Amino acid sequence: MGCCESIFLTETHPEKVQTQQPPPPYVEPPPSIGPNTTPGDMVSSFSEFSLSDLKAATDNFSSNFIVSESGEKAPNIVYKGRLQNRKWIAVKKFTKVAWPDAKQFVEEASGVGKLRHPRFANLIGYCCDGDERLLVAEFMPNDTLAKHLFHWENQTIEWAMRLRVAYYIAEALEYCTTKGRALYHDLNAYRVLFDEGGDPRLSCFGLMKNSRDGKSYSTNLAYTPPEYLKNGRVTPESVIYSFGTVLLDLLSGKHIPPSHALDLIRGKNIILLMDSHLEGKFSTEDATVVVNLASQCLQYEPRDRPNTEDLVSTLAPLQTKPEVPSYVMLGIEKQEDAAIAPIAPIAPITPITPQRPLSSMGEACSRIDLTAIHQILIMTHYRDDEGTNELSFQEWTQQMRDMLEARKRGDFAFRDKNFKAAIDCYSQFIDVGTMVSPTVFARRSLCYLLCDQPDAALRDAMQAQCVYPDWPTAFYMQSVALAKLDMQKDAIDMLNEAAALEEKRQRGGR
16 A cells, blocks of 8 residues: 555664564474373363263352453453363353354354464364253463453563464464465454463364354444455455454554554654654654555455455565564563463452543443433534535435434434433434434444443444444443443443543544
8 A cells, every 4th residue: 555655654663683584384284192191281172062061161160260341241251271182272251142053053163163374373172961051161271362462461462472372373364364264254363362371372162252242343333344244244255354453453462443453554644653662762664664564454345355364475474573572571470281270269350440531421331421411412403413424405305204204203302301212213314315314323233221221322323423424422432331231341442542632633533
């Protein structure tokens, strides 16, 4: 694309490094030799586990063994456990209705279990006992990329390590493509794990959906490939889009919506995109390459995105410290034997406070005060819809008059707190499709929340953002819906993003 080739020239003072030869391509090892793998073996074979063995390994699925990011609130909980041979494992326990067809579950798991690569936290087994459906994978003891990027305590990830993460994950995706399993579901920073040596690995769990008919993406619309919103299907190109969002995470040290990052890239304000903790500590030339690659991955049209081979070939020459172990760059101690690592109790989830001062709308959303949100939406009326529609003579047709009448009836029902009637009327307005209104989507979103339908509320808040990408209210409503769905981390991200957009508006933007 070439739009960023000289942006960084005067912005940082990176250390100069010698040009390195790209790392040699990974050569696949021979299959593992048997089921009785010892803790020191690199990759275990794939096998069936008994439910009793997994119960014993996880202390009967004790809450103290949960390693899911959302703890017990996750729909499919991941535990860590220890087998009788003292090998630590990760166990993903699906809900009882997720995979009703046992044969289909075993077939899917067995397909993923055939993959073996050092860039993966490999799948080593499954359990299919009655209604129980579980996957068993290699355990990675050094947390997720999200933890190291967004919630670090002692040091942030240095630039060379971020490049290594991007390269290793690209290698993992390329391997999947060559093995005929190019579809990876919901690729994000929580799917990238660090092994005992600090090397980044991609979770094998993303190679299977959370249920037979489940969604491929759990994150909100701002990070979801646009084509997935149209047809609900994940494609190889969708995976590339998600890889682009991970590149943005690595560049910025924050989980920011691609639309805002692309605005910065197009405006040649990329220095604002970069993680401030990296100031003066990264190569401007390399950063430009990564920014351009991220921009290509995030193209709206799937056919305009690179393939996995392009990802690897672009990132390989940027690996400038191949001799430095990952654990050194991460600032952690190497765990020589992850099989006997002590288990730590899961810390209780503490409330997260916003990073910025909030408006009255923000305060109401942070409290999940639906009554206050209702009053604010009534007071703001439709003033934020200006400029979101370009109407022609159609406004005077009977269809348009009927549509506006439906919206008017919805507004009366909304004001009178008849929320089910408001949903019906607003749906009539939306279904015609001649005119789109972010405010109607926001109002119907609140109606769904008040009718205890947070999934539908989240969809409407996302649609409001589609119509008006920089509208703080759309982000605020997403934060409330996400909170209602017990997705607390995503909720606070949306709340802070909304506050940032409000701050931008106050400085002169719309």
